[in-house]
Amino acid sequence: MKKALVAALLVLTAIPLLIGVASMPPHGDPDAPMHTHVSARYIEQGEEEAGAANIVTAVILNYRGLDTAGEVTVIFTALAAALAVLIGFPAPPKDNDGVPAAPAPLSPVVSFVVRLLAPFIVLFSVYVILNGHVTPGGGFQGGAILGGLFIALTIVLGEGRTRVLLPRRGAPWMQGAALLAFVAVGILGTALTGYFLGYPAESQHLVTELMMLVIEVGIGLGGAAIFATIFLQMEEE
Amino acid sequence: MLEALWNNVDYVASVVLFCIGLYIIIAKNNLIKKFLGLNIMETAVFSFIVALGVVDGGEPPIMGPDATPPFASPIPQALVLTGIVVAVSTTALALSLIIRIYRQCGTIEADELREME
């Protein structure tokens, strides 16, 4: 009975959604309001005005910079929340029912491959972070790749070796690096252009490039540190 | 009506995925399964937003030397970038809560937890 009730409820919610969505401007037609209004100007003058060839990065860092500052704060909220809930209770000995939860013995092939690939993955993620404003990529993507690599290394090498990368005194700085970079660049932007998070794109193109680079590196470092800490905290509990 | 639906088949697919996610949240008992359903719902909304910004034959909005005119709109992509990170943040918090719930109540089935209250 419950399944039928749920199915009926779903059909009830799906109908207005479908009606509303069906009468949206047709998908993919170039003169829909979506493409002619704000994004038309971003595409035409984005490169000169905002100083980034990759318009998406221009929108993220320059036109809608406050969104990404808020976004970086959301990641930090997730970290503070996960730690506030998990810290302090040592994990009981694993006595899961059913499948024994003892981790499967790590095959040497996996550990060798991960250790072999590690430097190349770091190189790739540094490339992704630094070239955010020219090619697809940017702070978040690079940070996630670095975080993923940290997690793989923790599994392969064991927690002791990789925790060195997140020292007790240094970790809070790394975790907060993203918003610190944003506010620093924002204040510099206020000094240069009179608006918070303003970039002097037309006048000093190089300065804008540098400011965007600082933010990308901050987000990359901050994202990686946050994902790594959340993983370590969930694993250790 | 049907012809309009066929025009916007992307949006329809997003709505279908949205409803599958909602079904998983409501019908399934396991908290982890509920949360997989929420992630499916979130990804469905993100695919709707990206589909909004698509242009027929649209190039990615990157101003390279050989970039041809009809560009996909950059704004939905900026929104979805932010949305994905919001989704992973919510998931990180929820899974931490699930671990704590399992430690305290020994089960992550919603009906057993309800009796425990």
Added chain:
Amino acid sequence: MYDWAHWLPLAILTPLLGAVLTPVVSLRSRHVAVWWSLGVMTVTSVAAAMLIIRVALEGPFSYLPGGWEPPYGIELRFDEFSASVSVIVLIGWLAVLYSLRYTEWLREVPKQRIPYYYSLLLLNLGGMIGFVVTGDLFNLFVFLEILSLSSYALVAFSGEHIAEMAAFKYLLMGAISSLLVLFSIAILFGLTGSLNMADVATRLSSAESVAPAALALGMLTVGFMVKAALFPVHIWLPDAHSIAPSPISAVLSGLVVKIGILGMIRIYQIYNTAGVIDMHWLNHVLVWLGAISIVMGAFFAIFQDDIKLMLAYSTISNIGYIVMGLGLSTNFSIIGGSVHVFNHALIKATLFFAAGCLIYRTGYRTLTDLRGVGHSMPLTSIAISIGAISIVGIPPTAGFLCKWYITLGAFEAEQPFFGFALIFGALFIFIYYIRMVNAFYFQAPTHPEILEVKEAPASMLFPTLFLAGLCLVMGILGRIPLAFIEPAAQRLLAPLGG
């Protein structure tokens, strides 16, 4: 001094940056965290005060981060409704001071977590300030996420038996409602091509079809109803607000719940100026849901014995008042509803702070155990009595004027039935608060040692008594906020010829 341009971004970023630096600051010792948070909140209070003086003198103004004019960049718009920053900052500051002793007292909570408690509280307050101030739809969603995520974690912070379960229920419903808000923001963006609220409002009328706009309106309303815990979707609130630590319950019930209301006001601003959809039907639904919330919230509160659970149900009832005020959408009722957002925050924070003092000293939460506490903790009990009187809405206190305005609005909108439902709800509330005051003073104590209990510590008593005093002052000076919000209500109703 007050028109220095950069107060607005400063007011948002100070709490967020302060939150990010709290773990760094408290590396050496965790006691630094609370003083750091107090400093951050003081700077934010100065910024908020400057903003309110400016809006009082010059009317709504906006700030353009990045220097891009409105539809091309994010616009931070500060109008009369954003003046609720004042109550966010006031209760936030007092909650941080109150948490000084309270978090040390929480037994099951390991001490390393405390810096993250203050970090989350600052994030919550910063997110609310951002939500109230922004004039851009997607920016609204980002700040909504910041304050929601920190609320879920703060509810789960106390580590009591079902705290995590209550937080998970709150998280699941909150996440779905945020998703509905995001979905409708995407639809509005698809229809108009821009994300700035004023720009969307003007371009929405020229959108070729109405169905998506109606769908977006429906989803936005449902999304913000879940955040405001209105009648059908309120089930997460009682557990979450009663399990949370008392300063957090005060912040949640006083402020976070009001964010849903302010979201609805923003929707009204967009859809009233767009005029593309007849809002009469939606107003009627909201008035009915508000009325049901009032009566249902008050009705359930009577049967609760746990003092914090009773206060949580009374929050649902008061949200019903505010939504009814908005739904009636006459001049008086909107003014009454918006000012009740401010006054109810003060009253509910007083009550939760006082309840926290009682629990802190006696360790009991239920009314039967707390009998006779009025004699041993006189100041706290006075604060609870003032809170009780003002939540019922007896003339000299803060609650009276707004409820009176909403009732006037009900009669003005030729729907006297709702005026009577409102008064009937107030009667219910009167019953369970008198039961509380009666238990404190006039009934024989069930636990004899309750008479030797000392008064609450100064750092917890000062916020309680300060807010109780403010409830009385706001009752006497009630005219000022009503006159202050008047132009905003005019603008909200002007397109309807209201």
Added chain:
Amino acid sequence: MSTAFDIMLLLFLIATALAVARAKDLLAAALIFSSYSLVMCLLWQHRGAPDVAMTEAAVGAGITTVLFLVTIGRTTRREK
């Protein structure tokens, strides 16, 4: 208008979403969700949104799936 390739990807997405709903073993459900994210990333790549595709792959398929696997490790694997 979406090409045949897009429609095939969309059908695959709906199939994986239903598979997640039906999977009894949580580990299998998490891995199916990872493939769901990767196919979504493919769809966006084809749609001219490389930035988002890379983020979805790295954050959606990578980090989210790892978090799910850690949680399953700490709790139960079978869904009752």
